């Protein structure tokens with residue numbers, strides 16, 4: 117019994133020691149774990165590179181780098197912005213890429229685009245109230261992020277005196293976000309709205325009363341459930357679906373719980389400006405981002421060099437049958453997806469991928485990328501709310517080819533403030549442009565700074581690769597067009613190649 121007096125305090129001390137040890141362990145902040153993981157990844161990378169390096173100088177440099185990583189200790193990263201504000205996001209996100217040369221990390225930091233709590237070193241609180249749940253390009257938060265105010269007090273992509281610089285407002289009202297074209301045409305087709313596009317409808321007749329089994333209000337509930345909520349109305353943030361090859365998809369199948377059909381979300385500005393791979397997974401340097409989680413761009417990078425594969429995440433995906441409410445995805449679409457990272461493919465490969473089988477096109481409608489023709493206002497809107505694609509499109513064949521009576525419209529650059537220079541800031545393949553140069557202007561008055569007249573030659577410089585293409589002109593050729601009929605349909609009656617898909 118005498119010993120008990122000693123036993124108790126000893127046990128107490130032991131217990132305290134165990135508790136202190138556990139506490140210390142739980143106190144190793146999670147950011148340290150991420151940083152160690154990042155260092156370890158750099159060490160693995162260099163060790164795997166080293167054996168192949170023969171050059172002695174390079175070898176020494178790499179060996180030195182390796183020892184630096186091996187010695188490095190985790191520490192809190194305080195990014196001090198020019199306005200004096202401190203951000204610590206990089207403490208965990210050490211390996212993240214700079215988002216773009218026009219948004220340098222040192223002056224922009226992170227929270228201007230992402231929101232969140234700049235000083236927190238805890239995942240939950242750091243991410244609290246972030247914009248768009250980590251996707252700042254989502255149109256529901258783009259006004260706060262892309263449309264916000266920069267650290268230097270400058271307005272970003274909204275609230276500027278020049279309407280063209282307010283991409284956030286333009287995109288939100290563009291037909292790709294409102295889907296006004298699809299909605300109004302399908303609604304008219306189903307007779308939900310009176311219109312003149314129902315086959316067999318006589319002038320003055322309302323489609324609502326047209327004797328068609330699909331007509332009338334009863335159809336509305338099905339339309340809302342199958343088309344609107346599933347695909348075609350998501351606050352402008354359109355879901356992109358990856359279908360198994362050859363599937364025939366009723367829109368209600370999409371929520372299939374066994375994972376046969378997978379949904380990849382697309383977020384507003386990011387759907388075009390952040391390039392994705394086939395699986396929509398992140399492959400960059402930030403070790404915090406799980407490699408198997410769907411819904412990220414390939415790397416943390418904004419670009420204006422948007423290849424056709426990116427547009428074809430939504431376009432040319434398959435055939436819609438709005439009458440039977442069925443969508444048939446392309447069997448061959450997988451091929452486009454596999455080459456996601458290689459925008460410059462051979463012409464024959466492009467022909468295979470580009471359009472839905474059976475569609476007709478002239479050569480340039482495949483050899484060029486979508487954005488070599490479709491202007492900025494075509495893709496990001498011009499401030500008008502259009503109800504059909506046809507009225508929204510700005511580009512016309514004659515903008516580049518002219519007509520049998522006229523050369524393409526051009527303008528001479530006479531001021532260094534000309535908006536034509538603006539793309540130089542964001543597009544590294546922008547061809548040299550100087551005062552006195554002649555660029556093409558569309559019939560709707562939009563400049564095409566990538567399309568030029570140089571002496572006797574007319575050229576398109578690809579916005580993706582920088583490669584130049586000679587434009588054959590209609591004037592002076594043997595073209596048999598009627599100069600009054602400039603719609604693409606009329607050209608395709610004679611200039612029609614077709615995708616001979618397997």
Ligand code: HEC
Pocket residue numbers: 146147204205206207208209226227230231232233234235236237238239242243249250251404405406409
């Ligand atoms: C304590 C570490 C930590 C800090 C500090 C931190 N993050 Fe994160 N962040 C993470 C982790 C871990 C993930 C991956 C979460 C997951 O598993 O999806 C992540 C994911 C993200 C994502 C991707 C979100 C998604 O899943 O779509 C964004 C964006 C992001 N963080 C931004 C920030 C910003 C901005 C800050 C600073 C305000 C910040 N983070 C601070 C740990 C941190």
Ligand code: HEC
Pocket residue numbers: 205206209212215219221224225226227228229230250251252253383386390398400402405411412413414415416417
């Ligand atoms: C110009 C705006 C902008 C800035 C500045 C910015 N980001 Fe991002 N960030 C984005 C966009 C847009 C995405 C979504 C990309 C996507 O769809 O995958 C993103 C995604 C992320 C992700 C998810 C991984 C990924 O690449 O998709 C993380 C983590 C992240 N950002 C952290 C940061 C950190 C840390 C900083 C500061 C060093 C920062 N961001 C600065 C716009 C920005």
Ligand code: HEC
Pocket residue numbers: 291292294295296297298299354382387388422426427428429430431486487490493494495497504505506508509510
């Ligand atoms: C997130 C899906 C999505 C992506 C990505 C996308 N589009 Fe679209 N686009 C649409 C939808 C939907 C419509 C039709 C809207 C309607 O008719 O209501 C459309 C319409 C258009 C139109 C006709 C109307 C107009 O505004 O001129 C053009 C041209 C066009 N897209 C080009 C492009 C190009 C070029 C890209 C790539 C830079 C692209 N799209 C990427 C969904 C998308």
Ligand code: HEC
Pocket residue numbers: 258262273283284285287288292384385386387388389420422487491492495496538539540541542543
């Ligand atoms: C459907 C595809 C698409 C979407 C969605 C889109 N953009 Fe763009 N954007 C483009 C293309 C293509 C270009 C390059 C063409 C150009 O500037 O003429 C571009 C260029 C830009 C530029 C550079 C302009 C310049 O002069 O270089 C900015 C800034 C921009 N976009 C912001 C945004 C913002 C902000 C959003 C979201 C609100 C957005 N974009 C959504 C396709 C898109």
Ligand code: HEC
Pocket residue numbers: 424427428431432470480481482484485486487488489490505506509511512513602603604605
């Ligand atoms: C060689 C130039 C060129 C290329 C490349 C091009 N388009 Fe077009 N596109 C046009 C023209 C011109 C029109 C207007 C057609 C007309 O006159 O009716 C058009 C019309 C459209 C329309 C409106 C609906 C329709 O079919 O008429 C959509 C949507 C569209 N293009 C999307 C795309 C997408 C997506 C890509 C890339 C995969 C692309 N275009 C590539 C020139 C081009």
Ligand code: HEC
Pocket residue numbers: 477478479480481483484488489511512513514515516517567576585586587588604607608611
């Ligand atoms: C952005 C400028 C641009 C626009 C817009 C454009 N083209 Fe072209 N077109 C070209 C270029 C460049 C070539 C040469 C393509 C090549 O070398 O691969 C070309 C080649 C052609 C040719 C000769 C090759 C052939 O296919 O026989 C025809 C015909 C043609 N285009 C018709 C059209 C039609 C029809 C449209 C409207 C749907 C159109 N183009 C829109 C730039 C344009």
Ligand code: HEC
Pocket residue numbers: 513514517588589590593594595596597598601602603604606607608609610611
């Ligand atoms: C009735 C048939 C017909 C129609 C309609 C037609 N074309 Fe042509 N086009 C031709 C013929 C034939 C040639 C000469 C082909 C040759 O020289 O190999 C030609 C030549 C051309 C060329 C020059 C090609 C070269 O390689 O030099 C262009 C560009 C062109 N057409 C564009 C158009 C556009 C744009 C439209 C619509 C506005 C159009 N064509 C409508 C029959 C037509």
